[in-house]
Amino acid sequence: MLPISKMKSFVSSSSFSTLSPYFPITASPTLSLASKSTQCNPIFTHLSNFFSLKTLRVSLPRNQGFSNQKRSAQIVASLSPPSGEVHVIVGPMFAGKTTSLLRRIQSESINGRSVAVIKSNKDTRYGLDSIVTHDGMKLPCWALPNLSSFKQKFGEGAYDKLDVIGIDEAQFFDDLYDFCREAADMDGKTVIVAGLDGDYLRRSFGSVLDIIPLADSVTKLTARCEICGNRAFFTLRKTEEKETELIGGADMYMPVCRQHYVSGQVVIETARTVVEEAHKVEFTTTA
Numbered sequence: 402m403l404p405i406s407k408m409k410s411f412v413s414s415s416s417f418s419t420l421s422p423y424f425p426i427t428a429s430p431t432l433s434l435a436s437k438s439t440q441c442n443p444i445f446t447h448l449s450n451f452f453s454l455k456t457l458r459v460s461l462p463r464n465q466g467f468s469n470q471k472r473s474a475q476i477v478a479s480l481s482p483p484s485g486e487v488h489v490i491v492g493p494m495f496a497g498k499t500t501s502l503l504r505r506i507q508s509e510s511i512n513g514r515s516v517a518v519i520k521s522n523k524d525t526r527y528g529l530d531s532i533v534t535h536d537g538m539k540l541p542c543w544a545l546p547n548l549s550s551f552k553q554k555f556g557e558g559a560y561d562k563l564d565v566i567g568i569d570e571a572q573f574f575d576d577l578y579d580f581c582r583e584a585a586d587m588d589g590k591t592v593i594v595a596g597l598d599g600d601y602l603r604r605s606f607g608s609v610l611d612i613i614p615l616a617d618s619v620t621k622l623t624a625r626c627e628i629c630g631n632r633a634f635f636t637l638r639k640t641e642e643k644e645t646e647l648i649g650g651a652d653m654y655m656p657v658c659r660q661h662y663v664s665g666q667v668v669i670e671t672a673r674t675v676v677e678e679a680h681k682v683e684f685t686t687t688a
């Protein structure tokens with residue numbers, strides 16, 4: 402298998418057919434819309450913009466069935482936008498979200514689909530040209546301030562040929578929902594999103610949870626609790642900073658189970674209070 406770091410390009414040259422991979426033609430004997438009369442009927446034209454072939458079922462006489470099925474499938478294919486997919490991978494830090502995203506992208510690329518990966522340009526830990534896992538697995542990427550700039554930066558023509566878009570560190574993109582909806586619903590892309598569902602205080606992080614209603618699949622991964630080795634669902638911040646967004650790795654964060662999240666928060670809060678009190682004492686004695 403080709404190692405991710407050796408992938409020829411993060412955009413392969415396989416061509417993208419607008420309709421065929423996304424529109425399985427599975428017409429049943431009764432599944433037919435367009436008899437000659439309905440094709441020219443303005444009511445049909447209006448309705449067919451709102452309903453797919455599966456919703457509007459009109460039975461045809463047996464001898465006309467086959468050719469009409471083909472014809473109606475063609476008509477509906479030309480009316481329906483290509484159907485994409487949204488897959489979401491969440492979990493705490495060190496859970497393997499980036500690893501899983503890169504594996505899926507690699508496998509899509511090996512299957513001949515053209516792929517591109519985006520990460521937030523806020524995360525400068527490993528430079529801006531690659532996505533890197535905590536294990537050092539690597540893939541070239543686009544580091545962007547927002548997702549809406551992707552189409553223009555990537556080039557409209559190249560975007561049209563793309564099959565799969567990977568998004569890492571999704572919690573940092575405010576326009577995640579609109580991007581995923583448009584890419585999957587209108588442009589027929591498979592979008593694979595990896596990000597933190599919760600921040601260090603276990604509050605919903607960015608727009609990651611907002612895209613669950615758009616998703617075909619949602620996978621919650623777990624790490625290993627750094628204190629007891631049990632499954633870790635949460636990320637504990639080891640430092641005193643309080644802002645929500647704070648780029649860092651194992652120096653600042655650790656994955657923990659519920660028990661050690663709760664006790665860890667108490668320890669960190671106590672330590673913070675002790676430090677603050679010590680500063681106050683220092684300030685009053687020197688003033």
Ligand SMILES: Nc1ncnc2c1ncn2[C@@H]1O[C@H](COP(=O)(O)OP(=O)(O)O)[C@@H](O)[C@H]1O
Pocket residue numbers: 492493494495496497498499500501533534535536624625626627656
């Ligand atoms: N406490 C930990 N629990 C689980 N994995 C850890 C831990 N510390 C380091 N790792 C390493 O991190 C890897 C996952 O990295 P990565 O895919 O970048 O995770 P994520 O994107 O979820 O932060 C694991 O395969 C493991 O080797």
Ligand SMILES: Cc1cn([C@H]2C[C@H](O)[C@@H](COP(=O)(O)O)O2)c(=O)[nH]c1=O
Pocket residue numbers: 493494495498499524570596597599600601602636645646647648649650654
């Ligand atoms: C919990 C938490 C994390 N972050 C930052 C820290 C890292 O830079 C990324 C997460 O990276 P990973 O690929 O999931 O390991 O997010 C943050 O800014 N705020 C937080 O509360």
